[in-house]
Amino acid sequence: MTIALVRLDDRLIHGQVVIGWGQPLNVRFIVLVDDEVRASPWEQDLYRMGVPSHIDVVFASVEEAGHRLSEWLGSDQVGILLTGNVDSLATLCAGSGLKKVNIGGVHHRAGRTERLRYVYLTDDEASKLRRLAETGIEVTAQDVPTARAVPLAEFT
Amino acid sequence: MSEPLRGVVISHAGLAEALVAAVRAITGVSDALVPVSNEGCDQPALQERIAQAMGSGPAVLFIDLPGGSCLTSAVRYARQGGAEVAVVTGVNLAMLLDFVFHREVTPADAARRAADAGGKAIRLPPAA
Numbered sequence: 001m002t003i004a005l006v007r008l009d010d011r012l013i014h015g016q017v018v019i020g021w022g023q024p025l026n027v028r029f030i031v032l033v034d035d036e037v038r039a040s041p042w043e044q045d046l047y048r049m050g051v052p053s054h055i056d057v058v059f060a061s062v063e064e065a066g067h068r069l070s071e072w073l074g075s076d077q078v079g080i081l082l083t084g085n086v087d088s089l090a091t092l093c094a095g096s097g098l099k100k101v102n103i104g105g106v107h108h109r110a111g112r113t114e115r116l117r118y119v120y121l122t123d124d125e126a127s128k129l130r131r132l133a134e135t136g137i138e139v140t141a142q143d144v145p146t147a148r149a150v151p152l153a154e155f156t
Numbered sequence: 157m158s159e160p161l162r163g164v165v166i167s168h169a170g171l172a173e174a175l176v177a178a179v180r181a182i183t184g185v186s187d188a189l190v191p192v193s194n195e196g197c198d199q200p201a202l203q204e205r206i207a208q209a210m211g212s213g214p215a216v217l218f219i220d221l222p223g224g225s226c227l228t229s230a231v232r233y234a235r236q237g238g239a240e241v242a243v244v245t246g247v248n249l250a251m252l253l254d255f256v257f258h259r260e261v262t263p264a265d266a267a268r269r270a271a272d273a274g275g276k277a278i279r280l281p282p283a284a
Contacts, residue, residue, distance in 0.1 A: 010198045014224035015168060046231055050223015107198035118196075 003031075003072050003079045006092075009104035010084045012037070013047045013057070016104065020144040021080060022055065028077035029056040033065040033092065034084055062088045069096055086125045093132055101132065102149075103141040115155040118143045126156040159213035161259035161266055163189045164206060165247055166230055167220040170195075172247075179252045188256040194226050202229040214240040214263050216255065216270065218247035242267035250277030 004025045009017065012032055021027065030051065037043045038061040051057050060068065065081070069092065072079055083089050089101065105118045112120035119141050121129070133139045133152050140149035165172040172191035180186050190209040194202050206217065206229060217230045222245040234241045242263035244251070251274030258269055 011225040012228075014228075015221060018223070042235075043228070043232075046228050047223070049227065050221065105198075107196060107201060109198060109201070 002075060003081050005080045005102055006089075006098055006100065007080060007082050007102045007104045008084070008086065008089050008106060009082055010106055012082055012084050013050055015050075016144055017080060017082065018051055018055070024145050025078055025080070027055055027080050029058060029072075029075070029079040031058045031060055031065065031072055031079060031081040032083075033060050033062055033081065033088060035061045035088075038064070062091050065092055066096075069098075073097075086121075086128050090128050090132055093135070093137055098137060100138045100140070103129070103139065103152075104143055116141050116150060119155060121156065130156055160188070161261070161263060162210065162213055162215045163218055163252065163255050164192055164209045164215055165189055165218045165252065166192045166194070166202075166206060166226045167247070168194055168224075168226065171220055175247065175249060175252055178249055179256060182253060183256055185256045188259060189252060194229070197225075197229075199225060199229045199232065202226070203233045206230060206233045210239060210241070212239060215242075216263050216266050217241060217243045218252065218255075218270070219243060219245045220247055222246060244270050244274075246271075246274060248274045248277060250274055 005021055012034060013030060032047060038059050044059050048057050103119055106120055108120045111122045114120050129139055129152055139152040141155060142149040165175055170193060172193055176189045176191040179189055192205045192209050219227045219230055227245060230243050234243055240263050244267045251270040254273035255266060255270045259266060
C-alpha cells in the first residue's frame, strides 16, 4: 500500500476527500501539505474534526513533505496526500517519482478562467501543470471517483 | 438586543436553500434565515458569501457537517471578529424550526439551544 491519491484541492480536507475518495480507497491516513495550516494548531483541530477517528491526519509543510514523501509512499497503509496550490504541488512532485496527480478542485479567483466546472486556473498555473506532465507525471482532473478522469490536455 | 439574531445556513450544494425553504413553508417566518451554498467556492470566496449573508448583526452559523469546507470557512470567518457569532454543526430542520422562534438571546445561547433541539429530533420510532 502507499499514497493512493496525490490531489490538488484548494478546500484541502473536505467531504469529497474524506467520504468520496476515502471510503472506496479504504484510506487510513491523510497528509495535508500546507505551510499555513502546518503553523496553525486551531486550523489543524478544525480539519481533524472532519475526519473519522480511524484515519490519521498528518500536517506537513511543503519542505517537511518533501523529506517524508518516501516514508509515506512506502507505508503499509493507504493514504491521500493533499495540497492546495499548484506551486506546492510542483515542488512536491519534483524528483519525487510520483506517477499520477489528481486535480480535484481549484476554484474561481481573480485572474483564473474556468477550465472545468471545478477547475479554474490562471495561464501561469496551467503552464506549470503542463510542465509537470512533461516530466512524465499523468495529470488528470477528477473531483470524485465516479467521474471521468479528464486528461490535462483537455482542459489546458 | 439591538438587532434580531439571524441564522445563516451553510451547506454543500442546495441543502441550505432547501432547509430555509422548508422552514419558511412550515412557519411562515421568512426573515430569520439566509442560505449559503459552497458550490463553486474556494475558502476565501465562501467566507465572502458568509459575510454577505450575515450582514452586520449577530448571527448563528448553521453548518451541515462537523468538518469540511463549510465548517472551516465559517470558523475562519467567525475568528476574524466583527459581529457576534456562534457556530453549530449538523444542521437539521428541527433545530432551525426551534431557532426561528427563539432569537431573543445571544448567539452562543441560541447555538446551544439549537444543538439541543436538533439532537432531540434524532430518534428511532418503532417501525409500522
